[in-house]
Amino acid sequence: MQNTELDPILSQVLGDPTKAGMKLVIGNKRYSSWSMRPWVAMAAFHIPFEEIKVRLRQPDTSSRIADYSLSGRVPVLIDGEITVWDSLAICEYLAEQFPEKAMWPDNVMQRAMARSMCAEMHSGFTDLRSAMWMNVCARFPGRGRTAGAQADIGRISEMWEECLSMSGAHGYLFGDFTLADAYFAPVVTRFITYDVSLAPVLQAYVERVAAHPAVARWIKEAHAETDRITELDNYPD
């Protein structure tokens, strides 16, 4: 299994925030799925950044976020004078700033599909997101399977299957790791948390993403957090 230690460049990139040009404001690593997406993207593509963490659901959460963005939400990317808020806008901004990193697939048809999938994730799957919230450290096997969440799982599986049948089933959604994989990483962790049973090819993809050094590092750092949001740590009966 891959891990951060096997990616020395990642350790170097995240190891010295003073060298970073950009700042990424995020929420708790345990719970903040929207923060995870650009964080994983930046780490996976070795873009140096300083991480600023705002603990969610605290009395000062809103005022702390307001220091960076009036959106009232994380993630927020600060690049000098430029502020970019919202995970999808941040991913697009990064892809534009670092064209040499090929964060989107090279092929125009695949790029269109990757963008559409991220947009669908961004605007949809509300049943999955509410019934099966992200907690990368918890295990809630079998919970949250409302009809809507089940339908969302079906739709995501269908998209992943289509991608993996094109890309050869042994890599990521579009072959090499792209923003689409970063964008679905919080779904991967949900499928693990809630023990969603998947076709073997999809299960193998889940394991590959979870073992990616950037994702593994996020999960490891989530486990090291001491802050807890009780209602997200327990699934009600």
Ligand SMILES: N[C@@H](CCC(=O)N[C@@H](CS)C(=O)NCC(=O)O)C(=O)O
């Ligand atoms: N559409 C936004 C959603 C961001 C969002 O909802 N973030 C949550 C944390 S995951 C947040 O900042 N909540 C504010 C709060 O809990 O006060 C995005 O894609 O970035």
